[in-house]
Amino acid sequence: MLQPLKLLAPFSFLWLTFSPVIAQEAKKISLEDVIKKEIHRPETVNGINWMKDGRYYTALKKREGFSQVVQINLETGKESRILIDGKELGLNFSNYAFNPDESMALLESEVESIYRRSTKAVFHLFDLRTEQFRQLENGEKISYASLSPDNTRVAYVKENNLFYEVLSSGKKVQVTFDGESNSIRNGAADWVYEEEFSMAKAFEWSPDGSKLAFIRFDEQEVPLFSMQMWGTLYPKNYEFKYPKAGEKNAEVSIHVYDLDSGDTQLIHTGEETDIYLPRIYWAGDNSILAIIRLNRLQNQKDILFANPTTGNVKMILTETSETYVDLNYNDHFIFLPDNKGFLTTSENDGFKHIYHYDLEGNMVRQITDGNWEVTELVGVDLNNKRVFFLSTEISPLERHFYSIGMNGRNKQLLTPERGTHSIRMSPDHRFFIDAYSSVTKPLLSRLLDSKGRLITNLEENKVLEIRMQDYSFRPKTFFSFPTTDGTELNGYLVQPADFDPSKKYPLLLYVYGGPGSQNVMNSWGGTRDWWHQHLAAEGYVVACVDNRGTGGRGRAFKHSTYAQLGKLETQDQLAAASYLGSFPYIDQERIGIWGWSYGGYMSSLALMIGHDLIKTAISVAPVSSWRYYDTIYTERYLQTPQLNPEGYDDFSPISHVDKLKGNFLLIHGTGDDNVHFQNSVELVDALISADKQVDTFYYPNRNHGISGGNTSWHLYQMMTDYIKNNL
Structure with missing residues (x-):
């Protein structure tokens, strides 16, 4: 049996010797402090x-x-x-x-x-x-x-059509005419592109303002999803196009409108229409429109260069994978002037790194390398031949800012302070704004020069730091432990401020666990983290473990869950429950788990499959079957249900309802356009067939975030009461 003292050793550098001020009169963190007063929220x-x-x-x-x-x-x-x-x-x-x-x-x-x-x-x-x-x-x-780069026009989308206005005269020009709700969208992404490719605007001005490139979405054959909206005498149906796994996607095409001639040129992206075209970039001038194309299974990514006048394209670079090429984690693309090529990132060597290619797609060099990840390609200073990026080199639990020569040499750390850094750099690369925090330090925003020298602090959140001294809390402590197959997993613990190792405490696990995500980070927490602080103040130990499939630790770790979502993740969460449950201060009969969205899916599975370990679960807005979720996200990790039915069904909570024991609270918003309320309805129906009693609560018309008005207070009050009554 592993000992608790060894638990913390691998990450002892992350301030594991916390000594917060805990005076006798220090205040306990209340639920009202977290939800209504938001005492934890930093200024930005x-x-x-x-x-x-x-x-x-x-x-x-x-x-x-x-x-x-x-x-x-x-x-x-x-x-x-x-x-x-x-x-x-x-x-x-x-x-x-x-x-x-x-x-x-x-x-x-x-x-x-x-x-x-x-x-x-x-x-x-x-x-x-x-x-x-x-x-x-x-x-x-x-x-x-x-606004156009030549300062003469402004383009916009109205009622699914693309327009522009001439600023000098106020003249309006309609570029497209076929836009129609739930049918054709011009210049604005459809639901699934918006959600899964992180885009909404789908048009770009050419560098001289003479052309508009835009993406057109033909949704006519995409199945229509309907949600009933309550609050009127006769509830209304809200309908929108939502392609579920294995179903028809929108047919997407790219067009370039010439403002002088009024002509629109179709870009010839290939005969296959069951593809994704999620990115367009002007390559520094008006002569090249760069396009990213993905196949339906997202295991091939092509970079195409298009002639905007003729519509002809040239294949520049192709990347393939036995699993998937994840655009969300490779969407770094910077063109260099004077035909010097472009920079992009890839996981080709097992970790995401920066590569330099010429305009023919030949690799000039790999600029970064090592057993760590580049998480953001921030910019390129061509005058000084320096590339700026964020990475996990110091720790997968942190993000730090670096510069490196275009030749891959002379790497410099610009943000040595321990924690998680987010960067906004000036276009001339002389300055950057660093917003960083840690588990003990609220957000600090500061202005620095390109060498990392401090100019001034912009927002120090001193008021928040002083305020937190009035409260009794113990910041997160980090740990790692090996699973039965030897995989090291990272986690954090939150203990009661008056923690006594001779006592027995209930344990609540918090999980998300989806592909590429990370919860275990050295950063100042948000509402959920501070709700955990409230629970700790009420005598609970809260823990979180990033299972296999999560991000920051390289391709093999992230892609290990491919084609079998839920299997390894559940094993890892149960391993965490077993490991932490072996500590002398944890009551093994009072271990619970909770999560939202993918985390709701995980908490459901953990209780059903691991009922010997887990006694209570709260599942908020869960996926109950990946058959009910969208094409882009689901097929990226599971292929289609036609190709991989077992991957969809073997670890669906619906397939395991007969194993349910213990306390289960299921929560969902009826207006959830993302993870549809249908997921919870079908899960409850399966639980009824299995003769299983559960607790459920729905929030009328609330979306996936379940918020607005008194909603958050109501939700967290309910979850708090459920934990106190059942854990």
């Missing part, structure tokens, strides 16, 4: 926009209830002037964007969410020279308004 620096002169950047600030765009001096970090004052305009805008010469700005207000990334809003054009101010489209809500 919003709306960063680097200015072209290299001397300033702008940021979005709120003052007296109105938005302001302020200009900040990069040399001093001090605010120099207010560029746009929402109070003077009588407008409370939530986002802004400049045109290339920074003479005009688009201001976005009354933003209305559609799905996770898609929105429509009222857009306002503000001329910084004349201070003239007007609405686009007479105040009608439109999507993705984008």
Whole structure:
């Protein structure tokens, strides 16, 4: 039996000797503190926009209830002037964007969410020279308004068609005419591209503003999904196109519209139409449109160069895999000027690294290498021949910022502070804003130069640090342990502030566990993490383990769950329960698990398959069968249900309902457009057939995030009560 003291040794460098201030009068973290007061929430620096002169950047600030765009001096970090004052305009805008010469700005207000990334809003054009101010489209809500690089036009999507307006005259030009709801979409992604390829806007201006490249989605043969929306005397049906695994996708095509001639050229991306075309990039000038193409199973990624005038394409680079080529984790693509090729990332050597290719697709060199991952390709400084990137080199639990020579030499660490760093770099690569945190340090936003030298701190969250000293809590401590096959898994523990190793504590596991995800990170936590702090204050030990299939640890670890989602992940979560349950201070009869979405799927399986170990589970918005989920995500990891039926059914919770013992709470929003309420309905139906009693709760019309109004408070109060009553 492994001993608890050895548990923490592998990650002792991650501040495992916490000594928070715990005075007798220190306050316990209450549920109200977490959900209503949000005592843990740090202040951030919003709306960063680097200015072209290299001397300033702008940021979005709120003052007296109105938005302001302020200009900040990069040399001093001090605010120099207010560029746009929402109070003077009588407008409370939530986002802004400049045109290339920074003479005009688009201001976005009354933003209305559609799905996770898609929105429509009222857009306002503000001329910084004349201070003239007007609405686009007479105040009608439109999507993705984008100013042209030549400062003469603004393009946008309205009612599934692409338009542009000539700024000098106000003349509107309609580029496409066939847009129709649940049929044809021009310049705006369909539901599944938006969700799984992390995109909403699907058009791009050419570098000189003379052309518009856009993606067209023909959804006519995609099955229609219907959700009933409650709240009226006669509930209404909300219908949208949603391709479930194995079903018909939209036929997608790429087009280039020439503003001078008014002609639209189809790009010839091949005879096969059952493919994905999720990215378009202008390759530095107007002569090349770069396209990423994936086959249906996503085990081949092609980079194509298209002639926007003729529509002809040339295959530049192909990457294949026995499992999948994951666009979400390889979507790094930077063109170099003067025909010097491009940079991209690949997992070809087992870890994601940066590669330099010429314009014919020949590899110039692999720029980074090692048993660690590049998680973001941030930028390239051609003047100094330096590449900037984030990686896991120090620890898979952290993210740090580096620069390296284009020749792969002279790598420099720019953010040595332990924790998780997120970077916004200036276009001239002279400065960057680093937002970083750790389990003991709230978010710190600061301005540094390209050598990593501090210019100024922008937001230190000192008030939050002082506030947290009033509360009794123990930050996460990290650990690793080997499973029966020798695989090392990383995890964290949250113990009660008054922890006594001679006592017995119930254990709650938190799980997500989906492909490429990570929960075990050295960073300041969000609402769920601080809910765990509340539970710890109530006498629970909370733990989280990243199972096989999660990210940050290379291709073999991430791809190990391919074609059999749920199998290894469940084994690893049960191994974690067994391992932690062997500690003398854990009550083996009171071990529970909870999760949301993929984590809801995992918590359901863990209770059903591992009922000897797990006694209580909460499953929020779970997938109950991958047959009910979308094509892009599901087929990437499981192939189609026609090719791999066992992969869909063997580890579906519906297939294991007869094993259910213990306490099971199932929660779902009826308006979930992502993981449909259908998943929970079908699971409950199977539980009824198996004569299993469970607790269920549904939230009318709430989406996958189950929020809005009093919803979050209600949800977390219910889950807290369930844990206290059953664990």
